[in-house]
Amino acid sequence: MASLVVSLAGPDRPGLVNTLSEKIIAGGGSWLESRLAHLAGTFAGIILVRVADEGADALATALSSLSDEGLAVNVLTGSDAPAPAEQVTLELLGNDRPGIVREVTQTLRGLGVNIEEFSSRIESAPFTGEDMFRAVARLGLPRGLSAHDVSHALEKLTAEFMVDIKQPEEA
Incomplete structure (x- = not known):
């Protein structure tokens, strides 16, 4: 399984979170964790998504396509970092x-x-x-x-x- 970290920002509008969740589920992903907020008229957030390794690139492309709707989207592949003391x-x-x-x-x-x-x-x-x-x-x-x-x-x-x-x- 791959972990994708999705960061996004853009104009807020009703249904935006639903649009994100539909893209994630359609791409075979599972929404694990998120921090989302409306700040000064802008919707911004980060989402952790888990997806099968073979579907990670396609899901990243689908999420990045939201830039056509005015969102700045960045998708990174997560890694297992060592735990702090x-x-x-x-x-x-x-x-x-x-x-x-x-x-x-x-x-x-x-x-x-x-x-x-x-x-x-x-x-x-x-x-x-x-x-x-x-x-x-x-x-x-x-x-x-x-x-x-x-x-x-x-x-x-x-x-x-x-x-x-x-x-x-x-x-």
Whole structure:
């Protein structure tokens, strides 16, 4: 079996997810996982599809044909990556400011941490209404690095961050 990672972006419209699912099933694929969102009038997402090896190229071509409908589509063949030494979930909350994602990701990169999943949003603080940055990430830690080390490094960025790192059984 082959794993295809499909990324896409384009104008949002009713029935778009159904169109994707019909292409996948018609090509003999199985929709395993996805992250899809409407962002600023644009529909964007990633989908993990499993398909028989002999059908992978045809399904990739069929999905790529959605570019005729205004979608930017990219299909990659997935691989089995080695598992990290430890996985943790990071929850971060702090006052929003320009460069916050860069600072956090730069710190994680410096520690050798792999960001396996990342989501963020801006929300209003209770009572004050100030913009607050909230992020949740699944991190793969390299051997020899503890969750405490990651938390400590992120807390050094600013005293305004609340950092919570959970082990898989706590998440």
